[in-house]
Amino acid sequence: MKHALMNDENRPSNLGEPTARVTRARSKFLGSSSGLPPLYPSAKQDDKRASRASLKRDAPDKSAGSSAACHPNKKKAVLKDVTNVNCEKLYTNCINAAKGQPIRQDRKGSLQKKGKVEPACFAKGSKVLEVKIENIVDEVKLEGSQDTCPAVDLPTEQTKITNEVSVAAGSSPLKIDSIQKISLWGPSGRDEGKLCMKEESLEAKGVIDIDSRHRDPQMCSPYAADIYTSLFTRQVDRKPSPDYMEKLQRDITKGMRGILIDWLVEVSEEYELVPDTLYLTVNLLDRFLSENYIEKxxxxxxxxxxxxxxxxxEEICARRVEEFCxxxxxxxxxEEVVEMESRVLNLxxxxxxxxxxxxxxxxFIQAAQASYKVPSVExxxxxxxxxxxxxxxxxxxxYLPSITAASAIFLARxxxxxSDDPWNPTLEHYTRHKASELKNTVLELQVLQLNTKGGMLNAIHEKYKQPKFKCVSTLRSPESVESLF
Structure with a gap:
């Protein structure tokens, strides 16, 4: 009997009732009585269903037709016609609302009511927030001009966009007025303007712009100036103490430090490490010795x-701990190397x-090569x-690392x-040091180049004596650099 009724669920009943789906409740009722339950329950049943709906959402039916027949469609808030609303204005209003800035409407434009949005309640007992957007101005007027701005030619002046928002959240509408200005400069226009001003200022100083002509993406030309500004600032903060041998270390000497670094140069050559690894190694070594006592x-x-x-x-493929042992x-x-590694990193x-x-x-090498028609490998x-x-x-x-690097460029040139002055406006601009500031560093560096003290640490000298480095360690200047200062 139950299956027969379920097969005939789409047929009209003999009681003159509208077509309806036989649900489980109706089927159970048919099994105990001879008639169908009423399609429209009583008021008490409505109250029970309403209370259940507030606690649990009904599961959606798989059949669209059956759900349409069983549950009548609820009326939803429909967004009315807002076709003439300017998208740029809506975006501006959203940004202002996110920043907490009130918006005011200009009443000089058309005063037609464009749309009304009524969001539904989110929870029981919560206040209904009604946002009413009225008097949206279609025209964007320029300051000091009465004509509207065409969509293609964006002016360089600023536009005035004014709107009015009335918000009701269980209280009287609140109206706040303000004026929001937006620049109509395009991003490309701003960048080109700044670039032109930058080129003009550099050319007036006799400086060659090394970032505008470089097309290698690895050189990060658009960000190079900002990157090196940060490096110039941080070099002071992470600089080792220049007198830690006299103040802290009692068991090691300057000569021991030099022998160790000379040996590390040979290790970097043996393992084919990049130069950045060697420089960072010496920096970590000096910074650790500046703060911690160590035995020889x-x-x-x-x-x-x-x-x-x-x-x-620094390396793409770092060497293993066993190789350094x-x-x-x-x-x-x-185990000793790993323990020392933890100690250094924590310190x-x-x-x-x-x-x-x-x-x-x-x-600085890139700036020094800017004046050459052909880059000099030497x-x-x-x-x-x-x-x-x-x-x-x-x-x-x-000495700061930037001063040491600038002095190396000065003496190399x-x-x-x-026959030519080794310092020029381009180098002075990018190194941020004048030639007079490099005097002491250049003179001490020339002493190392000539090896007048007869030092026995020759690992770096032998390294750059190889043909792959053009044997630059054998080069000497016939005239003293002191005559330039």
Missing amino acids: QKLQLLGVTCMLIASKY FITDNTYKK LKFQLSVPTTKKFLRR LEFLANYLAELTLVEYSFLK WTLDQ
Whole structure:
């Protein structure tokens, strides 16, 4: 009997009732009585269903036709015609509402009521928030002009957009007035204007713009100026102490430090590490020694540990811990290196992003090559050679990395060509140092180049004596650089 009724659920009943689906409740009722239950329940049943609806949402029916027949469609709030609303104005109003800025409407335009939005209640007992947008102005008038602005030609002046919003949340409408101005400059127009002003100012100073002509995306030309501004600032904060040997270290000397760094240069050549790894290694070593006392038996362990940390930061494929233990002839075990690594990182607070001399040298070499028709490879190699000579010398810790890099460029240009002034407005602009500020550093650097003190640490000299570096370590200037100051 039950299945028969379910098969005939789409047929009209004999009682003259409208077509309806036989639900489980009606089927159960038919099993106990001879008639169909009423399609429209009583008022008490309505109250029960209403209370249940507030607690639990009805599951949607799979059949569209059956759901339409069983549950009448509820009327929803319909957004009326707002076709003449300017999209740019709506976007501006949304931004102002997000910032908490009130909006005022200009009553000089048309005063037609465009639309009304009535959102439904979100929860029982909550206040209904009605947002009423009235008097939306279709025309955008310029300040000081009576004609409307065409959509194609955007002016350079600012436009005035005014609207009125009345908000009712269980209280009287609140009206707040304000004026919002928006610049109609396009982003391309702003960038081109700034670029033109920048080029004109640099050309007036006799400076060659090295960022506008460079097309290599790896050089980050649009952001290079901001990046190096940050590096110039941070080089002071993460600079090692220039006198930690005299104040803190009692078991090691300047000579021990030089021997260690000279050996680390050979290790970097053996493992084919990038120059940035070597510079960062020396920086970590000096910063650790500036804050922590260490015995001379642990000095080599500290050196290989700093190189391990630097290789993890700079190298694409870092060397393993076992390889650094092997390079020390297994003097130190893996556990000792790992323990020292944790000690160094915790002391330095994991601050490994350091503006070393190498980072400034790349920028300054690019500025030095700007005046050449053909880039000079010897200039690049010689500047790198002079800069690496300063790693071994403890006395160069008192100079900032940017000054050391600029001095290396100054002396390299003078070594290769004595007929021209090694300093020009382009180098002064990008290095941010005048020639007079480099005098002491250049003179000390020339002493290292000539090796007048007869130092025995020749790892860097032998490295740049190879043909792949054009044997730049053998170059000397016939005239003293002191005559330039």
